[in-house]
Amino acid sequence: MREFSEKHLNILDYALSSLWRRKGKNLSVFLVFTFVIFLLASFQFLTRSLLDAAQATLRQTPEITIQYMVAGRQESIPVSYAAKIKDVFGVRKVTARVWGYKFNEVTGSNITVMALAHFPRLDQEVLAEGRFGAKGEKGWAVIGQGVLDDLGLGSRRSFSFFRPDLTLKPFTVSGVFGPESNILTYDLVITGIDDGRDLFGMEATLATDLLVEVVNPLEIATVARKISKALPGTRVVTRPQILKTYEAVFSWRSGFAAICLLSALAAFIILAWDKASGMSPEERREISILKILGWQTPDVLMIRFWESFALALVAFGCGTILAYVHIGYFQALLFRSVMMGWSVLRPGLSFVPVVSFGDLFLLFSLAVLPYLAATVIPAWRCASVATDSALRG
Amino acid sequence: MLVELENIIKIYNQGQVNEVMALDRVNLTVAKGAMVCLKGPSGSGKSTLLSIIGCIYPPTSGRAVIAGTQLARLPDRFLTIHRRQTIGFIFQHFNILPKLSVLENIMLPLMPLGISPGKRRAMAEPLLERFGIDHRRNFPAGEISGGELQRVAIARALINAPPIIIADEPTAHLDSELSKEFLRSMRQLKGEGKTIIIASHDPLVTDDGGVDMIYAVRDGRVSQDVS
16 A cells, blocks of 8 residues: 555656646646636636626515516505505515606616615615715615715715706715625615605605515415416516526526636646647657656556646636635636626726635636546547657657 | 577567567577667567666566576566666667756666665765766756766766666767767776677678677568678
């Protein structure tokens, strides 16, 4: 056993020094491989970061949303529907919500304004500073990081939006959302429901939609079905459905990008295969000398395996670390447009990189294992160099 | 006898259009402690004969017994093991890996044996001193002189303490002084009980007083040279 481990340590030692001896050639492979892994890992981490941010924030969103539909379009819902919904077994609470968009002509961006009667799930933890308005308080607003920049508020804490009749509706900033919830709150203004109706010129008997809390979160789908039956003209959207939509959107974008990047990886692997299967006269001579000096074919293969494994492992480590820095520090500079779209506000979104063992394993399987196969399998041919070729000069 | 070859036939690419008979019914014996020279022109079959004596591959037919082991029955893996226990090689161009240090080159045959670095160095030390290359131990082999290179090659051939040393055209690229130095070393090794088999057509080798027997190789056939 000791002899076996000593032998493999010796071969590993030889492989590492061989890598160093051919540092010029190996450096180019290392740089390309690191770059490919960096691209793949960036997309993987970015997708995970977006999904995690979406999931974390959506956990605080309503369990069921009821929208009123007319001719396939969403219209304001009568607040009186809340009473009918409360009668459905399993419903704990119904809250009216008013929301809409305000276009900022200066920056050319859209700001989402959302007004609620109560804030059952949005607690103070999502705020970087300040508080939500108290019940009955007027003119307050909690805004996202993007709105703060977009409106150019700086240290000012008051702003106004135009009502439909072009009069100004003033607001005072009572709080600002933290960057962790950026994915949903970046372009968001939250205010009281009366201020919302005032801003959008909506009657007090109407709301944009109704939010439903259920007694048992495991029964969301069942309660939603019951509400759908009770109110035939409505669209009932559940929180898991919204989560699935986010996952589908980001996974689709990530998948599309991954296909492009996997093509790059495949090209690299083919190049590696081609390089590994072709041998320079110097390499052929070295293998022949080793074999005539008593190295077996598996020993020579082990050299190639350790060389490839060490190079791939270091490239994998460097590529993933660079990807982490790219997402966390440089805010996914290269890919944010692909993943987020090209809207005016979204580019300001702040990413918190999320790395899971599963993602690392997936990347390792996608990049390192094919590279090992592409370099070790053709090495069999190299290792089978006729032993006597060193004798033939 | 340390080397016994009886009716050895070696055919390359057997059954194919490019079939070549490299050795044709070769008979040869070498006693323990003898120094034998194989001479013949290029393409005569010398290298093939050395490959069989050196346990690189078995013959197509015939009986080859090297250091008591019948080669024909050995699978490739065991042939390699038998080779590294029995044979030390010195090549025409010495075949030293130029980017490895002198010490690393000498220790190369020990690496797949599972010998620790410390023990490997301990085994190489006496050889470095014996051949006067101790001061060059950490030099890349590509940066030392031809004479030193030759001594590294001999030291590497001896590191496993093999009973047989095979040298293929060892003086082909050496000047006469270095050739004489090489032959001195071979005579010394012979004196220590090693069996030396040299393939060469250099008169310095064939005329050397230490050579006990000369075999002429021509067109794949071997005869004792009596000239």
